[in-house]
Amino acid sequence: MVHHHKSNRQVEGDPDRGHGRGMPRRPDDTELERRTEDERRAAGLPADAAPSPATRYEEARAExxxxxxxxxxxxxxxxxxxxxxxPPTEYDG
Structure with missing residues (x-):
């Protein structure tokens, strides 16, 4: 007798990134970056204009x-x- 059962991964996809049961636990960062760049270009914005979180942190810290x-x-x-x-206030009470 031959067993033709597929594994859960084959049926449902990758449990961390697949869409077998709703939203994935971890989004595909590479795909998100690619789509963001495509959408920014379509909107007429530079694709690489978004600063990294580290850059935003350093700018905020400098301010x-x-x-x-x-x-x-x-x-x-x-x-x-x-x-x-x-904290002190500018209003008189």
């Missing part, structure tokens, strides 16, 4: 450092129990 250096953003090293319970 916070700039604000601290100019006094726009207060900083301090006092423990929480020694700080005011609420």
């Amino acid at each position: 916070v450092d700039r604000q601290v250096d100019t006094g726009e953003l207060p900083s301090g090293t006092a423990p929480r129990r020694e700080r005011e319970p609420f």
Whole structure:
């Protein structure tokens, strides 16, 4: 007797990236990047214009450092129990 049963992977696809049961647990990053580039080109935007998360983090960190250096953003090293319970406000109460 010959057994003709397929494995679950053959029937349902890759469980991590396949679409056998709803959304995949992990999207295919390469396919998402390719589709994003295609859609950006179709919209007339540069395909490589989106900065990486690391670049966005460094830009945000540089802005916070700039604000601290100019006094726009207060900083301090006092423990929480020694700080005011609420941030200062520009409104008179």
